[in-house]
Amino acid sequence: MDIRRLIIYVVALVVMTAFTSGCARKIVKQNEGPVPGFGLAGPGAIAEGELQGVQTTLRTVYFDFDNYTLSPEAQAAIDYDAEILKRYPNLNVVAEGNCDERGTAEYNLALGERRAGSVVARLTALGIPSNRLSTVSFGSELPVDPNHNEEAWAKNRRVYLRVAK
Amino acid sequence: MIFEKINRILNNSAANCFATIILLGVSVLSCLFCSPATAKLLLDLDNPNLGKMPIMVADFHSSQPGSPNGADMASIVRNDLALSGLFEIIPAPQPLPMSQNGDPDINAISRTGAQALIMGSFEVNGNQLTIEAKLYDIALQKLDLGKRYTGAITDYRYMIHMFDDRVMEKITNIAGCFTTKIAFIDDSRTREIYTMDYDGANLRQLTNTRTINLFPSWVPDGNGLIFTSYINRNPDLWYVTSDGQRVVPVSQRKGLNASGRFSPDGSMIAISLSVKSIPKIFIINTQGNIIKQLTNGLGNDISPTWSPDGANIAYVSDQAGTPQIYTVPVNGGEPKRVTLSTSYNTDPDWSPRGDQLAFTAKVDGRFQICVIKRDGSDFRVLTNKGSNEDPSWSPDGRMIAYTSNLDGTKRISVMDAKGTVQAKVSGIPGRSPAWSPRLK
Numbered sequence: 206m207d208i209r210r211l212i213i214y215v216v217a218l219v220v221m222t223a224f225t226s227g228c229a230r231k232i233v234k235q236n237e238g239p240v241p242g243f244g245l246a247g248p249g250a251i252a253e254g255e256l257q258g259v260q261t262t263l264r265t266v267y268f269d270f271d272n273y274t275l276s277p278e279a280q281a282a283i284d285y286d287a288e289i290l291k292r293y294p295n296l297n298v299v300a301e302g303n304c305d306e307r308g309t310a311e312y313n314l315a316l317g318e319r320r321a322g323s324v325v326a327r328l329t330a331l332g333i334p335s336n337r338l339s340t341v342s343f344g345s346e347l348p349v350d351p352n353h354n355e356e357a358w359a360k361n362r363r364v365y366l367r368v369a370k
Numbered sequence: 371m372i373f374e375k376i377n378r379i380l381n382n383s384a385a386n387c388f389a390t391i392i393l394l395g396v397s398v399l400s401c402l403f404c405s406p407a408t409a410k411l412l413l414d415l416d417n418p419n420l421g422k423m424p425i426m427v428a429d430f431h432s433s434q435p436g437s438p439n440g441a442d443m444a445s446i447v448r449n450d451l452a453l454s455g456l457f458e459i460i461p462a463p464q465p466l467p468m469s470q471n472g473d474p475d476i477n478a479i480s481r482t483g484a485q486a487l488i489m490g491s492f493e494v495n496g497n498q499l500t501i502e503a504k505l506y507d508i509a510l511q512k513l514d515l516g517k518r519y520t521g522a523i524t525d526y527r528y529m530i531h532m533f534d535d536r537v538m539e540k541i542t543n544i545a546g547c548f549t550t551k552i553a554f555i556d557d558s559r560t561r562e563i564y565t566m567d568y569d570g571a572n573l574r575q576l577t578n579t580r581t582i583n584l585f586p587s588w589v590p591d592g593n594g595l596i597f598t599s600y601i602n603r604n605p606d607l608w609y610v611t612s613d614g615q616r617v618v619p620v621s622q623r624k625g626l627n628a629s630g631r632f633s634p635d636g637s638m639i640a641i642s643l644s645v646k647s648i649p650k651i652f653i654i655n656t657q658g659n660i661i662k663q664l665t666n667g668l669g670n671d672i673s674p675t676w677s678p679d680g681a682n683i684a685y686v687s688d689q690a691g692t693p694q695i696y697t698v699p700v701n702g703g704e705p706k707r708v709t710l711s712t713s714y715n716t717d718p719d720w721s722p723r724g725d726q727l728a729f730t731a732k733v734d735g736r737f738q739i740c741v742i743k744r745d746g747s748d749f750r751v752l753t754n755k756g757s758n759e760d761p762s763w764s765p766d767g768r769m770i771a772y773t774s775n776l777d778g779t780k781r782i783s784v785m786d787a788k789g790t791v792q793a794k795v796s797g798i799p800g801r802s803p804a805w806s807p808r809l810k
Contacts, residue, residue, distance in 0.1 A: 231391070254390075254773065271688075271692070271693075271714075304677075308714075308716075309716040309717050309730050309737065309760070310584060310585070310760075310801070310802060311584075311585060311628065311629045311642075311672050311673045311686070311716065311717060312600075312672055312673065312686055312688075312693050312716045312717075314584070314626065314628050314629075314669070314672065314701050315626065315628070315642060315649040315670035315671070315672040315686075316670060317669050317690075318625055318626050318644050318649055318670075319648065319649070322644070322647055339624070340625055341603065341604055341605070341625075342605060342625075342626060343582075344584075346561075346582055346584070363550075
């Protein structure tokens with residue numbers, strides 16, 4: 206077990222303990238201001254407390270170039286996420302599909318949709334009700350890393366699971 | 371040899387006619403043509419032996435110095451003609467040699483190699499401008515086209531472009547489209563839609579949605595654009611009027627509502643929808659109701675483009691493992707794969723003449739603008755510097771707008787259909803150009 210995974214487990218444990226101990230389940234509505242939130246509107250759009258806690262715990266799913274099939278690592282991440290989502294049956298999830306910059310914008314929008322669809326399909330197969338799940342593709346419009354190298358591209362080919370009430 | 375052919379037309383057409391076009395504001399009230407050309411000569415863009423016609427454009431003359439200035443007007447003409455890819459601009463001597471009767475000294479000019487001459491004059495009266503412009507056939511030693519335009523001083527570029535449209539019509543039998551516009555998205559975080567003249571002038575921000583807007587595409591009458599926008603946090607299809615005043619949703623289904631393109635008759639929209647999970651090409655009406663699903667199978671299908679007769683649609687599918695371009699009849703039939711030679715082919719745009727598709731292909735690791743005949747033959751790479759994508763044909767089929775990162779930033783460029791002349795036109799960074807139809 207690498208150190209990163211250990212940290213994630215610890216954080217998850219802390220978060221879950223906090224919630225199961227019966228603290229206030231106050232969930233602040235997402236910011237509905239004049240600027241609609243995008244994927245990268247980031248943690249600010251998610252309120253404190255439970256939602257925030259679950260959000261930081263969920264693992265992002267990564268993909269190979271021009272590919273929407275799930276690698277063993279991607280499958281493991283989704284399996285982990287499914288277990289967390291099962292503990293919070295009131296939370297819905299938007300799977301946000303993203304691509305790296307090396308592609309044309311329209312094709313990448315379709316590819317991002319397909320990636321999000323792959324993640325949702327596995328979550329459904331793992332028992333998450335489909336009415337809790339939706340997809341949105343941002344294509345290559347919202348890179349988390351704006352650099353133009355392999356490291357950045359690998360980070361940007363992702364499906365981010367955004368939780369909402 | 372080429373000019374001999376051109377001469378034949380000029381002989382056949384009524385010479386020395388002079389039409390007046392009155393321009394009030396930006397609307398053309400009347401357009402009186404000279405007699406139509408009686409012989410047909412279409413400069414064949416596919417003819418590899420077609421040379422460029424040497425043409426001289428003298429600075430426009432006025433007895434009133436000031437703004438606008440005649441050198442600027444002439445440079446607009448030179449730019450239009452050069453970007454068409456059909457002309458070689460011959461430098462004009464200063465001053466232009468004139469004969470005693472006040473006409474240009476044709477003999478002196480012919481010694482420069484110029485086969486045609488454009489010259490003009492203008493007058494300012496209050497805030498009104500009158501431009502008189504002439505096209506001379508040097509070999510035949512005659513005036514071939516004369517036009518007079520009157521309008522607001524601020525519309526001087528438009529008036530010059532109108533004259534250049536007529537010059538193209540005179541010499542090639544197909545009017546130019548220098549009076550058209552290009553829409554595109556900027557590179558801000560909230561990608562707004564802008565329009566500009568085809569040559570980059572008169573930049574104007576059309577949307578202010580402050581959310582991501584993508585893939586603008588013109589309505590065939592030029593009165594608006596459809597585009598994909600995240601206004602409601604999902605990639606939906608929206609419509610915006612060309613004055614930017616009204617923005618309304620067209621298709622807001624779950625998942626993708628992407629890359630909408632109007633049919634040539636304006637009655638239908640081809641679009642990629644993922645309402646049934648995988649992005650597929652659908653036909654919807656202008657109210658957004660589904661008329662039919664056009665493609666099936668396991669591939670991501672995106673980027674539809676209509677043939678000019680409205681009978682076929684070309685689109686991108688990765689059903690064979692990599693994105694490739696296919697065509698499919700609108701009224702039913704099997705898709706046919708068009709691109710075979712490279713592994714990544716996207717963004718098709720069907721040429722206005724119907725014979726070929728422009729598209730983006732990955733060539734040696736970078737994206738380049740390419741053309742191919744609709745049957746998959748005659749694949750040609752038009753760009754080779756930097757990375758280039760998003761081709762969009764001009765309505766006369768002579769030019770292509772595209773996104774180029776040649777100077778390190780993505781900007782809109784235009785080139786002639788053979789790629790011989792390539793020029794950056796957008797002052798601001800941007801991408802996803804959509805060339806307008808001819809505008810009224």
